[in-house]
Each structure stands twice: as structure tokens, then as C-alpha cells.
Amino acid sequence: MDESKGNLVRGQGIIHTVLQGIVWIGSFAAWLLLPILLLILAGVVLSAAKVGTIFSWENDIFLFGSKLTLSSLGDLQWHLFGIMLMLSMAGTLVSDKHVRVDFLRQNMSQKHKTIIDLLGHVVFLLPLCGIVAFHGYDFTIRSWNMNEGSNYDGLYNRFILKSFIPIGFFMLFLAGIGLILRDLNALFRSKDEATDD
Numbered sequence: 001m002d003e004s005k006g007n008l009v010r011g012q013g014i015i016h017t018v019l020q021g022i023v024w025i026g027s028f029a030a031w032l033l034l035p036i037l038l039l040i041l042a043g044v045v046l047s048a049a050k051v052g053t054i055f056s057w058e059n060d061i062f063l064f065g066s067k068l069t070l071s072s073l074g075d076l077q078w079h080l081f082g083i084m085l086m087l088s089m090a091g092t093l094v095s096d097k098h099v100r101v102d103f104l105r106q107n108m109s110q111k112h113k114t115i116i117d118l119l120g121h122v123v124f125l126l127p128l129c130g131i132v133a134f135h136g137y138d139f140t141i142r143s144w145n146m147n148e149g150s151n152y153d154g155l156y157n158r159f160i161l162k163s164f165i166p167i168g169f170f171m172l173f174l175a176g177i178g179l180i181l182r183d184l185n186a187l188f189r190s191k192d193e194a195t196d197d
Contacts, residue, residue: 012185019094019178022171026091032084039077046070053153065149065156075154079161086168090175093125114183121176121183129173136165 046054047070056067064072092098105113140162142148149156 012182015178015181015185018174019182022175022178023091023094025171026088026095029084029087029091032080036077036080036084039073039080043070043073043077046073060156063155063157063160065153067153069153071150071152071154075150079155082161083164086164087171089168090171093172094175094179111187114187118180118183118187121180125176126173126180129169129176133166133169133173136162136169140166 052070054068054070054073058066060066063076089098105116108116140159143159143162147156148158150158
């Protein structure tokens with residue numbers, strides 16, 4: 001094996017490792033569904049029992065302030081759902097479990113499907129991810145600077161949730177780069193195999 005082919009194989013190994021890491025993070029984040037369901041159940045029971053404040057304490061603590069309320073549980077559900085969504089969307093793309101409109105694509109050859117995916121990733125995915133990650137970072141910094149929190153006894157420190165927006169879209173950007181490199185490699189490999197025949 002010559003040096004260029006060795007570098008290509010190493011590059012493919014790195015791409016595969018990054019993509020698998022993204023899928024693993026998404027799979028791990030999907031387990032947040034269990035605490036979300038428990039929080040929904042607790043919220044329904046406590047709401048039926050007309051409990052507003054569940055616990056209160058002397059000093060403010062991170063996220064909850066000075067008390068745990070029904071509103072806190074509701075906010076925590078949405079925060080965890082947002083985190084789960086942001087951390088799992090890149091893994092969903094990599095493992096090809098996202099929604100597609102395949103009525104045109106289903107009759108195409110694998111080569112044409114790969115070209116369509118490449119164009120979609122370059123023209124739509126990467127620019128969208130770059131824009132949302134850039135503005136999401138600014139959104140998070142503003143939330144941090146103003147110490148944004150709930151004004152109805154919900155959760156505080158909202159910058160935590162908002163920080164997952166640039167994180168999630170940066171992961172999606174990385175996934176897009178990895179998929180582009182993987183698809184380009186597949187196209188060139190099939191071209192080389194065709195010329196070898």
C-alpha cells in the first residue's frame with residue numbers, strides 16, 4: 001500500500017470514529033426521555049393534588065433558585081426535551097433515521113442518491129448549521145450576561161438550555177462534514193473501480 005492510500009485509510013478511520021461518536025452521543029441523549037416521562041407523571045399527579053410549591057430552602061441553588069415548584073418541573077421537562085433534541089439530531093442524520101421525501105430519490109441509482117445527499121449537505125445543511133450555531137452562541141452569551149431565568153417560579157440559569165443550541169448545530173455541522181467526506185470517498189472509489197474494470 002503506497003503512502004497516499006495509507007493516509008486515505010487513516011482519514012476514513014478518523015471520519016468513521018467521529019461519525020460513530022456523534023451517533024453514540026445521540027443514542028445516550030435519547031435516554032433523557034425516561035426522566036422527561038417521570039417529570040410529566042409527577043407534574044400531572046402534583047397538579048391534580050393542587051400542589052404549587054413542592055420544596056423550598058434557604059439559599060438559592062443552581063437552576064432552581066430557592067424552591068422547587070410545579071412550574072420548575074414543567075420547565076425541566078422542556079429543558080431536557082430541548083437538550084435531547086439538540087444532542088440527538090446529528091446522530092439521527094448520520095444513522096440515516098431522519099425524515100426523507102423519497103418519492104423521487106427511491107428510483108435513483110446509489111451514485112445519484114449520493115450526489116443528491118452531497119448537494120443537500122453542501123447547499124442546505126452546512127450553511128444552516130453555521131448560521132444557527134453562530135447566532136445560537138450569541139443567544140447563549142446574552143442569556144448568561146442578563147442571568148436569564150423564569151419570572152413565574154420556573155427554572156433559572158436559562159443559558160444552560162440555550163448553550164445546547166450552538167452545541168447541537170455544531171455537532172450537526174461536524175456530521176455534515178463527515179458525511180460529505182464519506183460520500184466523496186464513495187464516489188471516487190466507485191469511479192476508480194469503474195476505471196479498473
